[in-house]
Amino acid sequence: MIRVEGLTHVYQTRQGQELKAVDGVDLNIAPGEFVAIIGHNGSGKSTLAKHFNALLTPTSGRVWVAGISTSDAGRLWEIRQKVGMVFQNPDNQIVATTVEEDAAFGPENLGVAPAEIRRRVDEALQAVGMEEYARHAPHLLSGGQKQRVAIAGVLAMRPACIVLDEPTAMLDPVGREEVLGTIKRLNRDEGITVVLITHFMEEAVEAGRVIVMENGRIVMDGKPKEVFSQVRRLKELHLDVPPITELAQSLAREGVPVTPDTLTVEEMVQQLLGN
Amino acid sequence: MVNTITIGQYVPAESIIHELDPRTKIGAVTLLIVALFLVNSFTGYGLITGFLGVAILLSGLPVRFVMRSIRPLVIIIIFTFILNIFMTPGKTLLLLGPLQVTDTGLYRGTFMSIRLVLLILATSLLTLTTSPIRLTDGVERILAPFKRVGVPAHELAMMMTIALRFIPTLLEETDRIMKAQMARGADFESGNLVGRAKNLVPLLVPLFISAFRRADELATAMEARCYRGDEGRTKLTQLVVRRVDVVALLATVAFLTGTVIWFRV
Incomplete structure (x- = not known):
């Protein structure tokens, strides 16, 4: 789905200095994958994500989306239709004055016929569970609902992949749950490739693959269990470990028979009850 | 207020x-x-x-x-x-x-x-x-014939839509900034006209900065959703x-x- 080869991106800071935000990244994301990218602020994860739909183009190296190079300016809109992007602030990505008009914004830009737009909007709102709010004004919705509207706006363009750049950072726990549930369902039921950038480890745990970034480089890449069981390494990178994993490791050290790569409370309960 | x-x-x-x-x-x-x-x-x-x-x-x-x-x-x-x-x-x-x-x-x-x-x-x-949507659609369609002589019909309608969309958001934000500044001792209610106008500075500066940041992010989000003006654009409502x-x-x-x-x- 997305193939990155030797990607480097250099920013020009206002003082005229050059800043390497992404430094020689190689990455392959297969269709239907659910990838979480973690790393603390300034690790380059957002810059990397912006390359996935050609909002940024590589300083050097190449990025291919569904076989199209993002440096190919002539096929920019094709790329952006294939890879939808959801941003952090729900208020600053809703364009229209009603929910359904906003969901229609993408297909309208693509020049889809009105009857087809109607169908797509209804489907997209249904997919995120916002069909009841179709005619509501966006500013009256909760943060989680707004973010679901933003996802619907992307879905209506029928993308193969959705990139979400810290979509839950500004939400309360209820909103986070809503958004994450929606993302998981879309990945599982609709087979949409998901790239989730986050700094919540509980969210990364839900992904099929976790990528850890540091100083513009990928430093860890594997299944959540493989990544999160390396507690010491993560702490070196100043990243949190899911509390339940930390507990499991302490217990394991004390001789309690639980596996040190336990990621969820349910898993822990099952292991303890099993014994 | x-x-x-x-x-x-x-x-x-x-x-x-x-x-x-x-x-x-x-x-x-x-x-x-x-x-x-x-x-x-x-x-x-x-x-x-x-x-x-x-x-x-x-x-x-x-x-x-x-x-x-x-x-x-x-x-x-x-x-x-x-x-x-x-x-x-x-x-x-x-x-x-x-x-x-x-x-x-x-x-x-x-x-x-x-x-x-x-x-x-x-x-x-x-x-x-x-409704605001029908109003802006109407304005856009009325102005459409004048596009040839350089009237930016679509852009005007888009600006109206975005303005209407962001008025409540910015009002909410104004309220929040006002409360934050009042908590730090800012006074928006007393004084003469000149004094009051001066007191508005700590309200307007953050508001403007935030509005520009919002505009920037909105523009990126619109581009990510393939917005490129009215070229080849269709409409949900006819x-x-x-x-x-x-x-x-x-x-x-x-x-x-x-x-x-x-x-x-």
């Missing part, structure tokens, strides 16, 4: 007026405004008031509710009235110190006030019965001119032309 500002206060309902094409309504209101400036007699204004009254009744909105839209502009109306009374030369009716009330002044003051009231009522009826639109517009044109020809001095 912030919550009292309402713009584009659309009231959804089902009525002939609500269901008219926005272009019909914008056209009719424009004609009515032109007529208000051409007609020069009280009888003419009486007829126009009647016409507007019928439209308000047809809209099914409570008359008192429509009248309320005058309230924010009462001061301007009173100001106009007083200015006209005192500043127009004519036969003196009353002396108040150095000021004199003249007969033509009284006549003009009343006339201007009625004109303002009718202007406000007509435009309010438009925004009360037309505007359709129906027979009732043609009839309504013809009736308005006939009535207003008649009134203007008859009562123009």
